[in-house]
Amino acid sequence: DTGVSQDPRHKITKRGQNVTFRCDPISEHNRLYWYRQTLGQGPEFLTYFQNEAQLEKSRLLSDRFSAERPKGSFSTLEIQRTEQGDSAMYLCASSLDSSYGYTFGSGTRLTVV
Amino acid sequence: DAKTTQPTSMDCAEGRAANLPCNHSTISGNEYVYWYRQIHSQGPQYIIHGLKNNETNEMASLIITEDRKSSTLILPHATLRDTAVYYCIVNYYSGYSTLTFGKGTMLLVSP
Numbered sequence: 001d002t003g004v005s006q007d008p009r010h011k012i013t014k015r016g017q018n019v020t021f022r023c024d025p026i027s028e029h030n031r032l033y034w035y036r037q038t039l040g041q042g043p044e045f046l047t048y049f050q051n052e053a054q055l056e057k058s059r060l061l062s063d064r065f066s067a068e069r070p071k072g073s074f075s076t077l078e079i080q081r082t083e084q085g086d087s088a089m090y091l092c093a094s095s096l097d098s099s100y101g102y103t104f105g106s107g108t109r110l111t112v113v
Numbered sequence: 114d115a116k117t118t119q120p121t122s123m124d125c126a127e128g129r130a131a132n133l134p135c136n137h138s139t140i141s142g143n144e145y146v147y148w149y150r151q152i153h154s155q156g157p158q159y160i161i162h163g164l165k166n167n168e169t170n171e172m173a174s175l176i177i178t179e180d181r182k183s184s185t186l187i188l189p190h191a192t193l194r195d196t197a198v199y200y201c202i203v204n205y206y207s208g209y210s211t212l213t214f215g216k217g218t219m220l221l222v223s224p
Contacts, residue, residue: 004156033211035214040216041216042198042200042214042215042216042217043157043214044214045211045212045213048211056211091156091157092156093156093157100145100147100159100162100206101147101159101162102157102159102212103159104156104157104158105156106154106155106156107155107156
């Protein structure tokens with residue numbers, strides 16, 4: 001068990017470009033969450049999967065954002081036509097149905113220039 | 114919106130107990146109190162949770178008042194590595210709903 005892995009750790013992109021992040025949860029965890037965190041703020045919920053089904057999406061998840069979790073394993077978060085306001089840390093977490101705590105990854109820091 | 118109120122920052126001397134307060138006056142009967150912490154440049158780390166009774170694990174103790182309107186996270190012997198932002202979160206069992214983080218308390222442990 002190597003924990004929750006996120007790739008890449010850092011991404012710098014030009015405004016208007018598309019970016020995709022990957023999250024590999026703990027293998028037996030069926031729940032997967034994406035959060036976004038800006039400087040000085042706590043993490044903000046974006047979306048949540050139970051197995052391959054996307055069950056909840058925040059109003060923060062605009063049409064430019066899309067998340068997938070094919071086969072209920074890893075997940076990807078894509079941002080199209082990035083804007084400077086998308087610059088943030090994107091955090092992934094996973095958990096079991098029966099657990100109380102989430103396990104977070106170290107995040108992907110996105111900088112849009 | 115976060116349902117908790119925490120001090121923005123706190124200081125603690127290394128080796129002393131760190132007592133982090135949290136107010137959650139609108140907590141409902143079946144909501145839990147969760148604590149997470151986030152060390153710089155890392156993702157949040159689960160610490161402990163409780164419903165009514167005080168709880169203790171290898172990381173910390175959680176003291177919940179009888180009326181459940183406030184709680185205190187206790188790090189019994191703080192070390193420099195405990196310097197982090199500590200988040201108090203009130204939520205239903207996390208298997209049914211997602212966690213909402215506030216701004217937390219920045220705990221600085223000094224030598």
